[in-house]
Amino acid sequence: xxxxxxxxxxxxxxxxxxxxxxxxxxxxxxxxxxxxxxxxxxxxxxxxxxxxxxxxxxxxxxxxxxxxxxxxxxxxxxxxxxxxxxxxxxxxxxxxxxxxxxxxxxxxxxxxxxxxxxxxxxxxxxxxxxxxxxxxxxxxxxxxxxxxxxxxxxxxxxxxxxxxxxxxxxxxxxxxxxxxxxxxxxxxxxxxxxxxxxxxxxxxxxxxxxxxxxxxxxxxxxxxxxxxxxxxxxxxxxxxxxxxxxxxxxxxxxxxxxxxxxxxxxxxxxxxxxxxxxxxxxxxxxxxxxxxxxxxxxxxxxxxxxxxxxxxxxxxxxxxxxxxxxxxxxxxxxxxxxxxxxxxxxxxxxxxxxxxxxxxxxxxxxx
Numbered sequence: 001x002x003x004x005x006x007x008x009x010x011x012x013x014x015x016x017x018x019x020x021x022x023x024x025x026x027x028x029x030x031x032x033x034x035x036x037x038x039x040x041x042x043x044x045x046x047x048x049x050x051x052x053x054x055x056x057x058x059x060x061x062x063x064x065x066x067x068x069x070x071x072x073x074x075x076x077x078x079x080x081x082x083x084x085x086x087x088x089x090x091x092x093x094x095x096x097x098x099x100x101x102x103x104x105x106x107x108x109x110x111x112x113x114x115x116x117x118x119x120x121x122x123x124x125x126x127x128x129x130x131x132x133x134x135x136x137x138x139x140x141x142x143x144x145x146x147x148x149x150x151x152x153x154x155x156x157x158x159x160x161x162x163x164x165x166x167x168x169x170x171x172x173x174x175x176x177x178x179x180x181x182x183x184x185x186x187x188x189x190x191x192x193x194x195x196x197x198x199x200x201x202x203x204x205x206x207x208x209x210x211x212x213x214x215x216x217x218x219x220x221x222x223x224x225x226x227x228x229x230x231x232x233x234x235x236x237x238x239x240x241x242x243x244x245x246x247x248x249x250x251x252x253x254x255x256x257x258x259x260x261x262x263x264x265x266x267x268x269x270x271x272x273x274x275x276x277x278x279x280x281x282x283x284x285x286x287x288x289x290x291x292x293x294x295x296x297x298x299x300x301x302x303x304x305x306x307x308x309x310x311x312x313x314x315x316x317x318x319x320x321x322x323x324x325x326x327x328x329x330x331x332x333x334x335x336x337x338x339x340x341x342x343x344x345x346x347x348x349x350x351x352x353x354x355x356x357x358x359x360x361x362x363x364x365x366x367x
Contacts, residue, residue, distance in 0.1 A: 003027040005095050005176065005274055005306045006049060011345075012089035013080045015041045020345040026334045028297055031310045032317055033338030038345055039310040042338075043180060043276040046308055049092055050178040050274065052102040053144035053151040055165040062182040071163045072140055072156050079106065096174045103145040111139050122159040146172050177273030179266055183282045192269035193235070197222065202268050209264045209295055212288050213257045216242040220250065220261070255283035263296055271303040280309045281316035289319045297329050318359065324352035 008023045017038045031039045040063065048057050059074050069077075079086045086106035093099045115133045119126035138158040144151050152168045196202045210217045219240040238247040250258065259282065266275055284292060297320075300307045311317050317335075324333050333352035338345065350358065 003301055003304045003306050006046065007093040007095070009042075009045065009049075010091045011042070011045055012091070014045055014088050014090060015078065015080060017041050017345050018080065020338075020347060022336060022347055022349075024334070024349065025306070027301060027332040028307045028329070028334070029309070030317065030320065030333065030335050031308070031338060032312075032335065035312075037338040037340060039338060040278055043278055043308060043310060045090055046274060046276055047178050047180045048102075049094065050176040051171075052100075052173070053146050053171065054167055055142075055144075055152065055154050055163070056167060058104070059163060062180065062184075070158070071160050072138075072158045075106070075140060075142060075156060078104070094176070096176060100147055100173065104142055105145065106140055106142040109139050109141070111137055113137055118159060121157050121161070123161040177270055178276065179270045179273065180276045181262065181266055181278065183279035192265050193222075196265050196268055205268070205299070206261070206264050209260055209292065210257060212291050212295075213260060214241070214253070218242060221247070223249075256285055256288070259283045260288075260292055263292070264299075267296055267299045267303065267305060270305045272305070274306045274308070275300065277307070277309045279311060280320075281311055281313040284316075286315055286319060289316060290323070293320050294323055294326065297323055297332065298326075301328065301332065318356075321352045321355055324356070 004025060004027055006025055008021075008025065010022070011017045011020045013019075015038075016036065020038065020042075022042070031042055033039055044061050047061070048054075051057050058078065059071060061074075061078075076086075079088060086108070088104040089102070091099065091101040112134055113136075114131065115135050116126055116131040118135045118137060121137065139155055140157070141153065141155050143153045149172065151172055154165055156163070196206055207217065207219060210220065217239055220237050221240070223236040223238050237250040239250055239253065240247055250261075263277070280293075281289070297307070299305070309320075311320075321333060321335065323329050324331075331351065335350045335352065335355045337348045337350070339348070340346070
């Protein structure tokens, strides 16, 4: 089981989570639980773990609507709402840094400034006659603390329109790659896809997985246009199929094929790192789930990728837990069921084998 990069995680405070210990991670870890039990928040903390003092990482979470929220609100929403102080804290044990602690401490102050500085921060035009008039802005200052030492810090204001972080290049820790896949269908995953298309072996693996959904698929290639456009375009793809006499846009296929495409590229792109998949069952029909996740789980082991997933679906959970019977995946899969008891976050850890027994023999709810 070489693909265990993070061994344990202790979230002291983050969003709605307080004092949650998750121990003995394996190569494949599944989080289940009712809504608002903290599944996505755990993935977000894990997303920061590879570069925990990076402002870019902490403001890149892809929950619905957050990406378009003002940077001030995105940062403020990370902190627990039940506490008077603005503090995020967690510790982890990973294979290249050992045990380490991470804290984000913030404070809010009101500051007087001139309208010119206000307009500069907001990226808006300032009337010349108003440049030196007095205005008020709310400043959010955040310190990033690694093992007790301030590693980075930044300020944003309530009117800040764009994040202009100047990140400290030298770090106290060794960084590693983490990749987070939201539940939404999103397959704009450059620059990873370029590497896949330039490697024959990876390209063939991608095609073999897409053929689980449609065995007529022969190839997938980047769209090549024989005309220019006056504005930049997102990369798109075309499919060569037995049923069509020409290349057709990838968009003609359903969400399931596109989600599988996203999964495969992400696994291949996260070699020696950590892959995080939120609500893995979304858009994937149960008829292909066993074959698809057999490939994903074995590929993660092959490419040294530690995998963390969340799910709401009992049927999907049963199917992936059953993959433990494959000799190549024996003892690789672990289930963490999350609860809130008297306002406290609690996790029950079961191996895939024990989880299946609990479900079949005792009717124990695994979600």
